[in-house]
Amino acid sequence: MKSKNLSAISRRKMLQIGAGTSAAAITALYAPSVISSDPITLRYLGTAVSMGDEVQKKLFEDTGLKLKFIAVTTDEVTKRVLTQPNSFDLVDTEYFSLPKLVPSGNILGMDTKRIKEWDNVTSIFTKGVTPSGKKVGLQGTAPSKVMYLEGSTGKKFANDVTQYATLIPTIYNADTLGIRPDLIGRPINSWAELLNPEFKGKAATLNIPSIGIMDAAMVVEAMGEYTYPDKGNMTKDEIDLTMKIFTEAKKAGQFRAFWTDFNESVNLMASGEVVIQSMWSPAITAVKSQGKDCVYQPLKEGYRAWAAGFALPKTTKGKTADAVYEFVNWYLSGWVGAYLNRQGYYSAVLPTAKKYMSEDEWGFWMEGKAAKGDILSPTGAKLASAGEKRDGGSYEDRMGGVACWNATMDENKYMVRKWNEMVAS
Amino acid sequence: MKKQISIFQPKLSWLAIPFAIIFIAYFVVPLILTLIVSFWDYTEYSIIPDFIFGNYFYIFQGCFTLEDGLCLTFKTYISTFFFCFFTWLITLLLGFCVAYFLAFYVNSLPIQITLFLICTIPFWTSNVIRMVSWIPLLGRNGLVNETLISIGIIQEPVEWLLYSSFSVVLALVHLYTLFMIVPIFNSMLRIDKEVIEAAYDSGASQFQIIINVIIPLCKPGIIIGSIFVITVVMGDFLTIGIMGGQQLASIGKIINTEMNYLQLPGAAANSVILLLITIFIIIVMTKFIDIRKEL
The missing domain is CATH 3.40.190.10 (Periplasmic binding protein-like II)
Structure with missing residues (x-):
């Protein structure tokens, strides 16, 4: 996938290469035990921002999981979590909604030990600094202030690092x-x-x-x-x-x-x-x-920055919960990260996304370099x-x-x- | 003597049951729940069963002291009444004229039906699309402005065409005139032609016939149409939002914002007040005519 000029490779070709490498990588990383019997469809509640047919198609190719998107507005996501927590298996919501969601007890902490790339999640979320150590403004509901729960069913934010994260970060940007x-x-x-x-x-x-x-x-x-x-x-x-x-x-x-x-x-x-x-x-x-x-x-x-991530509603258990973790791991494994970065958002795990982007793309989107070819x-x-x-x-x-x-x-x-x-x- | 069939005869009253069930389940029960919730307390993430008047006090906070000018609630109702009144007036005039033409100037039934169906064409598409389609027409670089500039009537684009009270009333009239046409047309069709002929023979002018014969006989249609238009516009937030550039206040928008921020008891209290005011308007209107007697 290393090409100096993106336009030299056709898009289709690039997707094929991407599909091949990631499918191989994923089968090697986690045995898809849950999907062997019958395909699981996850009900995914979120805003339209992170929902695309391409993501769904790629997910099915790689893992055999299916998604059913429930696309609503930001405010509506919060309302749904609070009023109908059993109407979805997985929610994609913003960090600033957490002071409303967490005290309700309707979302569970995500077990960071089950997230393969957790240690590679950008330090903006975990420590409130950029990867090179520059301090980020923390006014407002900064993710680093509401990142951890005291326990998996905690209704309070933890002050220190714990095993349970409120949201597994997915997408964020500076507006x-x-x-x-x-x-x-x-x-x-x-x-x-x-x-x-x-x-x-x-x-x-x-x-x-x-x-x-x-x-x-x-x-x-x-x-x-x-x-x-x-x-x-x-x-x-x-x-x-x-x-x-x-x-x-x-x-x-x-x-x-x-x-x-x-x-x-x-x-x-x-x-x-x-x-x-x-x-x-x-x-x-x-x-x-x-x-x-x-x-x-x-x-x-x-x-003015914003950030979103995945949370589990308290009603998701057993096989479905396993599938949610599998989906989240797939999400952070790079293909989606590159897909988000190419739209001008940022992905939470940068090293994996980098593998799926050309040098020119990475230089343009992430390093502020002049593009060498068409972006x-x-x-x-x-x-x-x-x-x-x-x-x-x-x-x-x-x-x-x-x-x-x-x-x-x-x-x-x-x-x-x-x-x-x-x-x- | 003709035998009167009444639905209150025991044998036939069961016919009303299906609709009664729907009416109770989808209207009466939610309404009672709304009333109950309007007295509840709430936090950012939950509603708490209680019996407090706080939500109502909050709505009218500062409304009776006038220290900061008019309060939010009064301002919003004045703005809502404004849209309601002008929409009602224009749809009434338009609706009456269209119905009058259809009923008295078009003599063949097929043409009457055809023209009537043409009136419904705007309803073949969703009301959001009907609204949004005004935007390229009325915008700063829209068709109307470009035309006016090119024929030299104006030099600079006119700003008040879009995102203004004008565009809101225009869109509301466009959306709801049919609600006036239908009941008025219906009333007019039921007017005995001989009554009009009698008035004509007695030397009444056309204007006198309209004022003294047709309007009084169309009252039920006018009232029903008015109720449709007024109730719809009182609760509207979508049209006023989109056509007003979200800069004009409506009570529906306030309820919508409160719902989005999960201030459900507050929204319920506002809804109850809106309902009471709308019912009051309808009671005043029905004072002019006994609809049940006329139907």
Whole structure:
């Protein structure tokens, strides 16, 4: 799989090679005892982000396991875990939902001894530092703060490293503002630009309060209005202040729209209704694939990060639980990691993913190097040409530049109310 | 004398049982549960059986002191009433005109049916698609703006066409006019043509006939159509969300947000209040006419 130029190898060929090596590797690593009798179908609850037909197909080829995706929104995942914990076998959820999920007792700790690659999980999750030792901002619900449970059925987070993890990390990223450089025509380098009157009627943010408030806090800090002790856990006064600034901007007509669905953010940006907004990385890719210039702009104040992982509901037991562990091990074994990295996300176990990516791909996505050939998405769309570099640079630069994480605050109820007030103003 | 068949005759009353079961299981029971839960307490991850008025107090917090201006709940209801009123007014005018044309100007039944079916065409696709299809038309670089600029009526794109109260009302009218047309058309078909002829023979003008004969006889249809439109718009959050760019408040959106954040008792309390207000509106409307007598 070592090729200097990705385009020299056809995509099909590459998948074949990948399939061959991984199938061999997997059979060697773990004997698929559970699947020998009849195929198990795992009910997989999560958001659409991590669900693809290709993943499902590859999984079946490698392990004989099948998945039934239950795709819902981030908030809906939390709701399902709390209200219908027996309606799925495996959940893919975000770390910031854990302060709600763990006290309910509806999810079990995952036994890290059964995870083959556990020791290779990136230190951002386990220690809160990047692989080269750079400290990551820990404001908000940083994964390293909620990584461990006291026991497999614990309802409290452990302060020290234990055998039981709340979530086995799968996918994460550093988010920032998306811009249309062709319509702005000047460099953007601060979160404060979101409320710059220059973009009156051409800015947008998201109407998901728990994420929107974090972006708002980044903006308020960048404007020099206030420095939060912890953006991810504001006091009532801090919430009031943040929302007051945003309410004034909204009343002055700063925002063209708010969005709740990722497709809405794509449409706003692609149509030129909006030139600067809170955005997620696959949305940038989607705008680019429509032939529009769109940049995931690194900003001097840093990124807002998020992370997701797998958890077992308390109702999954026996054979099904074994199959879940087998699936999680397969997920971390590299093929999916490469698949995620190629979309601009990051995979939790970097060394295994590296094996499935070409040197050029790895250099472009992870090391911030200029591409040598065309960089393709997993679906074959061209994302960058030779000579281009990834927005924000290397893994170290991007994850090392994280300022805060998506969060659930103690004053969540008050925050949601204040957010609604802003929308109503 | 014609024998009256009443469903209250013991022999026939069992016919109502299937619907009664559905009605109780899917309407009455959930409604009672909603009412019960609205008095419960809750945390981030659980709801706790209790009997507290806190959820209701929370909704009306600051509403009667006016120290920070109007409270969230009042502001939201004013915004919701605004959309409701204009949607109702426009769908009523449109619906009445369309039904009037169909009932009195189209004489052949096949054409009447054909035209009526044409009115239902928008319902052949999902209402989200019907809404979203306005966006390329009304956007900043949309068809309407481009046309207006190219024929020189405006120099700069008009911003209020999309993500505004205008676009919300437009989409709601588009979605719900049929709900007005159907019952009004139905009422009009039942008007005895001889009554109209009598009015005409007595020298009434067309306008007088509409005001004094047709409208009074169409009242049940108008009221039923109004109930459809008002109840749907009062609880709407999808249309107001998408067409308003999520920047305009509606009570449905608040309930939706609370549900997403698992503040279920809060959402239940808001739903109960919304239900009471909607029922109140309907009671006031039915004061104008006894629907049961007219049907």
